[in-house]
Amino acid sequence: MGKATNITWHEGKVTKEERQKLKGHKSAVLWFTGLSGAGKSTLSVAVEQALYNRGIHTYILDGDNVRHGLNNNLGFSHEDRKENIRRIGEVSKLFVDAGIMALTAFISPYRDDRDLVRRLVKDGEFIEIYVKCSLSECERRDPKGLYKKARSGEIKGFTGIDAPYEAPKHPELVIETDRQPLEDSAAQVIHYLEEKGYIKKQA
Amino acid sequence: MGKATNITWHEGKVTKEERQKLKGHKSAVLWFTGLSGAGKSTLSVAVEQALYNRGIHTYILDGDNVRHGLNNNLGFSHEDRKENIRRIGEVSKLFVDAGIMALTAFISPYRDDRDLVRRLVKDGEFIEIYVKCSLSECERRDPKGLYKKARSGEIKGFTGIDAPYEAPKHPELVIETDRQPLEDSAAQVIHYLEEKGYIKKQA
Structure with missing residues (x-):
């Protein structure tokens, strides 16, 4: 059985x-970072x-x-948040290796954490996209009602309220939503990917 | 800028x-399991x-x-080995969701761990492939010299020597290397994927 299937391969x-x-097309990770409500998820979609x-x-x-899968055993301590981003970075690297254009949509407020991910992959494979939006506008949108809870003290350590957001210093792109x-x-974003040769320009 | 690029999308x-x-083609995880030296890696390639x-x-x-990336913070305790397989399972699930045919090559000696991965994905998305090979033949091959070290006591808890290998009870495939x-x-393996409709038969 099976012998009829002609299989050939090179080593490795x-x-x-x-x-x-x-x-x-080329592969890379489009790393969307920004405040809650800035529009990372909407833009990535x-x-x-x-x-x-x-x-x-x-x-x-x-x-x-x-969060409900790979990282379901992580909480919200500083250490766990770091590990959360590290794992996402490592998985992004696997997707880039698989030839996929990976998009990530996490607040990822700390520069160190994002820079760690940048160093995981090759030059040009980490495209940091700062999804920029004023805190007041994010708070006005408040799609999940989280700012309200943060202001009332129901949520502690909320980025932009009582925890810092460290804006990227040299992001590949700044998108002002x-x-x-x-x-x-x-x-x-599409224009950037075309100009840098990640994807072909449309005829 | 960018406005010239015509973008249309549906929700979500x-x-x-x-x-x-x-x-x-369809996507699934081809989960190769078996003793060290049984040929999981060679077969998956x-x-x-x-x-x-x-x-x-x-x-x-x-x-x-x-091991050197996502799971580089895991050791070889029973708990860490369990977490190792769980993370691989969760990442496999992401790849299946991404439409990729994922192949994994890990000894994964415990039935419980493999069954956990099976339950993570939908019916038909977990294809357990038992890479079967007698212990004596694996030990004869010993490509990494690990059996020798296990026999001499240099390595402890080595699958097949002083740690169990729980063979799959109902694997989708048994391959006797x-x-x-x-x-x-x-x-x-290819024949199975064709017959079950994961991939098209070749003309």
């Missing part, structure tokens, strides 16, 4: 380059849709699929 | 089904090559990319 594992070739429509192979890592519509923000 | 994230459609040659999007999780050449073993 399929390489990152071979996987990228199969997919027709819009960018993913735009990429998918062009046949780009993507995957979003976010609270939904990471309180100054332009979502369409333009998504287009800004 | 791209779905698993959309990603599978883009890739042209051969299967990956065969899949790649057919345009299937794959990724191998193994000691090389997991001490009874057939690698080509036939790889063909057996």
